[in-house]
Amino acid sequence: MADFLTDVHELRAKARAEIMNGPVTDAYHADLPRVIELLNTALATEIVCTLRYRQHHFMAKGLDSEPVAQEFLEHSNEEQGHADLLAGRIAQLGGTPDLDPERVVGRAHSEYVPATDxxxxxxxxxxxxxxxxxxxxEMIEWLGDGDPTTRRILEEILAREEEHADDMLTFLESDR
Structure with missing residues (x-):
C-alpha cells in the first residue's frame, strides 16, 4: 500500500463519524459556503439565459429567422440543463438552490434583454x-483543486457556453 494514503481503518471510522456530511469529506478543500454562493450565482445566470433565449425563440421573425429561432430554442433547453446540473450540485453539497424569482435577476451575471429585432x-x-x-x-480558476467535481461541472458548462458564443458569432457573420 502506498505511504500517502490514509489508513483504511481511519477512512472507515471517519466515514461513519461524519456520515451526515454526505459527499463532503476531509478531502474537500474549497470554501463550501462560498462555493454554494458561486453556484447559486451561476444558477441565476443560467435561469436568466434560459428565459432570454426562450423569449427570443418566440419573437424571432423574418425570412431568415427559422434556423436562428430553432438555435435559440436549443440553447434555451441547454441552459436549463446547465441550471439543473448546478441546482443538483448545490443540493449535493448541502446547500439550497435559490430559485426565488425576486432574487434571480439580481444575482445573475447576464441580463434579461428582450428584443424584437x-x-x-x-x-x-x-x-x-x-x-x-x-x-x-474565473470560477474554475478560483476553485482550482479544492472541489474537482464542481470544477468538472463548470468546465462542462463552459465548453457549451463557448459553443453557444460561436453559434451566435456565426449568425452575426453570416448576416453581413
Missing part, C-alpha cells in the same frame, strides 16, 4: 455568452 437578439445572446464564459473561467 433578430440581429439585436443574436448580439444580446452573444454578449451574455461572453459574460458566462468569463464568469465560469
Amino acid at each position: 433578430l440581429r439585436q437578439m443574436i448580439r444580446e445572446n452573444l454578449v451574455a455568452e461572453r459574460i458566462a464564459i468569463a464568469s465560469y473561467s
